[in-house]
Amino acid sequence: DAKTTQPNSMESNEEEPVHLPCNHSTISGTDYIHWYRQLPSQGPEYVIHGLTSNVNNRMASLAIAEDRKSSTLILHRATLRDAAVYYCILRTPSGNTPLVFGKGTRLSVIA
């Protein structure tokens, strides 16, 4: 899987939008962009994924740059329960390959 770069940590106020960036300048044309998060003392949790177009689901939105070299996970209204480590992962659909986790971004939410 290609490498991604994320800030180590970010901070947000409660009920404010949060934009979590991810750079993936070596992304290939078939790589999907996946986001997971890990809340304290829990296993990772799938958030969203996309290929080229922006994606929305009940948890978040994913904005993908036109050249696909970067993406942004958007939490529309941060809550205290969104405090977690967020991982941006590229996946190549070439078989049943596992997720490769980096260090992610630790998001703190301030009440």
Next chain:
Amino acid sequence: ETGVTQTPRHLVMGMTNKKSLKCEQHLGHNAMYWYKQSAKKPLELMFVYNFKEQTENNSVPSRFSPECPNSSHLFLHLHTLQPEDSALYLCASSQGGDIYEQYFGPGTRLTVT
């Protein structure tokens, strides 16, 4: 509740003990995974099973022995572990294929004394 359960949630064992971790998924998935998460390190893949067949062993020491009797159950047998094996062990499952998301269990917190 993700549909993936793991037991026990916490385990303390001596270096000479033998124990097993259990994972069960209720999602009808055909792929299952073991990951290890040590303190302040990224998650590391240990083993992958696809349709009960092991498809990946990520250079894991032989003191860790996986078993997948069917697509719903996955075990990790532990013997003669070292203190540095203390970690959170996570099980995951997926539909198969790289575009599908993985669902993780809550993990087993293992302490080796």
